[in-house]
Amino acid sequence: MPAPLRLLLLPGLDGTGALFAPFLEALPADIAPEVVSYPADRALDYDALEALVAERLPADGPYALLGESFSGPLALRLACRRPGGLVGVVLVATFVTNPVWLVPSLARHLVGAWLFRRRPPAFVARRYLVGAGASAAWLERFAANAETVDPAVMAARVREVLTVDARALLQRCAAPLLYLGAAGDALVPPRVLRELCRLRPDLECATVEAPHLVLQLAPEESARAVEGFLRRAAGRHGG
Structure with missing residues (x-):
């Protein structure tokens, strides 16, 4: 019986990975998830995070990467860095x-820790x-999790998002790609996926009825989409 496929999960803006729990429970036994967490007390840019996570990439054997929201560009960086045993990359509600x-890159200097010192209003x-x-x-689970991260760290990650440009990485990535989108995503608008499809016409897409936190709030549907993609990608990789 073949060994389970290792799936490294890179979390969204909070960087904790704690909110992946519902999705992890929905994955089948032949996918072995490994959640990567980022430091909650150190503001690391994409370059530093890439170096940190690269140490977790398997040295041998097949594996896959999943980049959620903030971590989509990071997943593409890693995919282009060490493609050896990489079976596929899953991009989740990302860019x-x-x-x-509404917040152009020039506004990055206005984004500070003050934005994250209080919980956002429920609405x-x-x-x-x-x-x-x-x-x-x-709502409480989401807010309490965000509060475990230094506000300055959250602000630094937002600033990274405002100036990121991973278009060349998307085009250079040699591994199969799945974009898992949320039909009710008000944070990452539909134009983002249109742009990704223009840059990568071979991009496989799956859309789930959910808000931005699609893995958390539609875990079963998300797991089915990811499982199907990884099975197809693993078959091509092994064949």
Whole structure:
């Protein structure tokens, strides 16, 4: 019986990976997830995070990468850095350039720790992250998790997002790519996926009825989409 396929999961803006739990529970036994967490007390840019996570990449055997939101560009960096046993890359509700047109890159210097010292109002979290139908328990879970990260670190990551440009990496990535999008995503608009498809016409796409936190709030549907993609990609890689 073949060994389970290793799947390294790179988390969203909070960097903790703690919110992956519902998705991990939905994955089949032949996928072995490994959550990578980022330092909660150190503001590392994409270059530093790439060096940090590169140490976790398997030296041998097949594996796959999943980059959620903030970590999509990072997953592409790693895919281009060490493609050896890489079976495929899953990009989840993410982007290759600044997705927030209301906040241009020139505004990065206005983004400071003050933005994250208080919990966002519930209506903001529902609008952009967890959806209108999210329970109070999920709102609390999301907010409490974000509070474990230094506000200055969160602000630094937002500044990285505002100036990122991973378009060349997307085009250079040799591994099969899946974009898992959320139909109700108000944070990463549909134009982002259109741009990704223009840059990579072979990009495989799957859309789930969910808000931005698609892995957390539609874990079963997300797991099915990821599982199907990885099975196809592994078959091509092994064949």
